[in-house]
Amino acid sequence: MPNYDTHVLSGVLSYPVAVALAGLLADHGAPLELSTMALIIGYAFYVLGSDLPDMDHPNALIHRGTKPIVSVAAGGAVYTNIAGSIDLGQPWLNTAVEWVVAALAGVMAWFAFTWLMPRHRGIVHSLLFAAIYGGLAFLMVEYGLGMRTGEGLFVGLSAFLGYTLHLLLDGSVKLV
Template identity: 60%
Template sequence: MPNYDAHLLSGILTYPLAVALAGILKEYSGIPFEFSSIALILGYALYVLGSDLPDMDHPDALLHRGTKPIVAVAVGSAVYLQALHWFSFSEEWLNQTAAWGVGVVGALSGWFGFTWLMPRHRGVVHSLLFAAVYGLLAYLLGTFGLRMTGGESLYLSIAAFLGYTLHLLLDGSLKLL
């Protein structure tokens, strides 16, 4: 099975094929992809990330170890923002400190929850279903997060999906679920 470097280098090297496939799909099936520079650059990032993303379910994978603290910080920060409204001490720094105390509990929950929720290696995360989920998330990021046009977001979606699928192909594990 390919390792971290092999997956990412494959993503880096094969991106022009993804661009060509999207171009063919646009030309012959009428899918309204838009190939703006920003869509192509973000598509490259999502494609390369996707080329190793299925390994986030392996506890020793670099991606797993890198994603886990990001999830913890994101959950902790979201809890902090909610907890800010729970305190009304006379000093603002006390409100901030108390809210971060609650946020830390959320971060710890995110840390341990990430491990608990992660399925076994080469399970459902190594599937075309999750490739489609990743593509959908890329579309939502483009449309609602970055306010890109529908065609640009569609392109992000196919680039993400194809990068993720590349990983599955390299692993020899192309399955629906």
């Protein structure tokens, strides 16, 4: 089976094929917009996707890299939702205690990430998860970054194709 370097370098090198495919689809009426920013963000999602299916392996670099991101995102989300809700008299103390709660949520997310992750080469190694990853990339670009729909569709397609590249390199393309 290919290793981390093989997956990521394959993503780095094969992105022009994804760009060509998207350009061809756009020429035939697909609502894809290949702006400079969409191409750059699409490249990031494509290359990340080229190793992302291995997040289900606890020893994989992508698993170890994704876990802290999930933890920080969970802690940040908790802080955002509780900011200003604790009143212990001093604003600095309120903020510090709110961050204690947020940090505890981050620690819980750290352990939940591995606990909830399915077995290696299970459902995460599927076209279903490739589609979920592409859909999340689209939502993040269109709604999170406020880019145009066509740009979001291109980034979502790039994410899907990068994730699918990993499955092809593993020789294991399955729907679920």
